[in-house]
Amino acid sequence: MSNSNFTRRGLLKTSAVAGAGVALPTIFTASSAAAYTNEPTGGTVTLGFNVPQTGPYADEGADELRAYQLAVEHLNGEGDGGMLNTFSSKALQGNGILGKKVEYVTGDTQTKSDAARASAKSMIEKDGAVMITGGSSSGVAIAVQGLCQEAGVIFMAGLTHSNDTTGKDKKANGFRHFFNAYMSGAALAPVLAARYGSDRKAYHLTADYTWGWTQEASIKAATEALGWETVNAVKTPLSATDFSSYITPVLQTDADVLVLNHYGGNMVNSLTNAVQFGLREKQVNGRNFEIVVPLFSRLMARGAGENIKGILGSTNWHWSLTDAGSAAFVKSFGTKYGFPPSQAAHTVYCQTLLYADACERAGTHNPCGVGEALEGFEFDGLGNGKTIYRADDHQCFKDVLVVKGKDNPTSEFDLLEVVEITPAEQVTYDPNHPMFAGGNLGQCNAG
């Protein structure tokens, strides 16, 4: 009689355990051969561009991708060089990064955290990406930043405006060039008080996710400090498309300002609905009712059409700026694609150059070396004036633009006009500011 324990079920169990062990992602285990995750060994270095190619922010993602491709061209010495010519650091020579030709892979975040993490993971594991960059949503950026920290690669955030990205969710491997909700509030509030008065009553509609929450908290704090009263703040689902039932209650209050903490399609629809219900013609206590959109983009302005005219907001960058860096970028991008770049395109182009420059200055692609080179780095010539990558939270501090929907646009791109450039000092905050509290950069992870 056989006394063997070898059974079909036992074999399957053993195979499954062994299979799982073999399949365990190598990025989460210490690598023995390489000094750090995806250390480039050949003549090329691969960057991972993780942008929304489908979903509600696909247009912004497409513009980001154009800018990334332009940045790669310039890094490899092709084209007119763009902002490489105006960048204050001269470490980049147009011969790739550390002499290695830059190649790239792309992923589709679908503006969903799980899809974004999956595509970033694939680019790191399968394609050998040494840096991940992109995103058009704070939820996505925070999720991918966490993954990059675990994987031991640098994450250069794209369009993400939530305070949390460099606040409670900041990571040592993550860096953000784009401004944030606090900065929008700090830049916008004084302009609002000067134009509309300091005794206004504001009603907020807020997208119900991380960016909306921090945007509402920031603009509320900044306006209340200048004397405004907040009548109500209502959260709206991110999936909402018709905001009329959120707009009509505003008519029942004594509010004289509506603040739309919405972005992308949400903002286009809520603003359209607000205009349809006559809020722009409304008078409260003898004063005009006003609408404010704290975060503007040209692509959103295009979607909102003529409803955007005269409305104040803030933006990270605008193509109409006349400094040498902006002019070089607009010329380069406009010549290649036939239209001016968006703020999303600008920030990701800058991030790619900043990463490459940090590698050159550090003499390595090692994320810890690159991180050290970026921390406290002061630069100019990239379209935002003097800028510093603060070491405490990996947030860039630079001037913020307060913009207004243009009343008489001369072209389909001429939708916003800059009404004030708020100096960086006015939007700078303490790293321990309560709105950014609760997080810890931790240690850099090289894999």
Add this chain to the structure above:
Amino acid sequence: MDAILLQTLNGLDKGSAYAMIALGLTLIFGTLGVVNFAHGALFMIGAFCAVTMQRLFSISFETLDPTQTDFLGNPLKVKTPYVESWFGPEMGASIIDWSVPLAIVFSIPIMLFVGYAMERGLIKHFYKRPHADQILVTFGLAIVMQELIKHYYGANPIPTSAPDAFKGSFDFGTMLGFDPNVIIYPYWRLVYFAFSAIVIGAVFAFLRFTTFGMVVRAGMADRETVGLLGINIDKRFTIMFGIAAAVAGLAGVMYAPINSPNYHMGMDFLVLSFVVVVVGGMGSLPGAVLAGFMLGILESFASMNWIKDIIPGIDQIIIYLVAILILLTRPRGLMGRKGVMED
């Protein structure tokens, strides 16, 4: 009181859209027995008919203006719509301004054709398949349609204006003795409600007072017997599919100025429209219309701040809660008939 009036008005336009989509869904289900998950996509295509019309009328020729420069510093290319050069600036501008109402004419043959092509090209092969197969194939078709629209029109919402004559809003408050600016309702939403009433009325009249409609109603009641009388009921049902598609398309065309069309708008309406059909009673055309308006208004009430303060998130689930309540008390829905979808 003023808040209740305002929310009732506010629910009318959404209710109109639900009613028109649900009416088409019920027509298709009642005639062909098909659960058409692509119906929301037909609504979306209707809205893009309006976008296309606006773009067609806005096709322009370019002239160089050396006195102005573009963003690259080159002489500015000034665009002049062809319609303005053909019919004069004022007439041309009026044509562009009225592009959404004009799109109604343009959309009817397109939607009839789309509906006909969908039915003949794909859906007819699934008549005898289980409802799960029909749902899968029509849902897949809806995704294909929306991806095609996204490819050609982009992912962002496209502003599509109502004619200038219908911009602005009507102050019901002053008419009813309330304070000014308290009960305001946009003109175009009133137009939308009136339009939906006309379309729904026309469909009912068509089914009630024409021989074609009588045959279709007979076919809905007993397809086999009508077939035995030598009437080609399949052909009529195919035409009804086209009509249902046209109703959804018209709902979309006129909805375009209310919310800027985007490729995903059909999906936003689809699930709720199915709930409307079930609440109204499967196969019941008046039930679909009644439930459409009722749920649209209820949804609007549920988004009042004081209600949301008591039950947070109620605005997101009210329609489903009411659907559960109605189906528990009236399993066939509000006006459902015995024997429909029960075999």
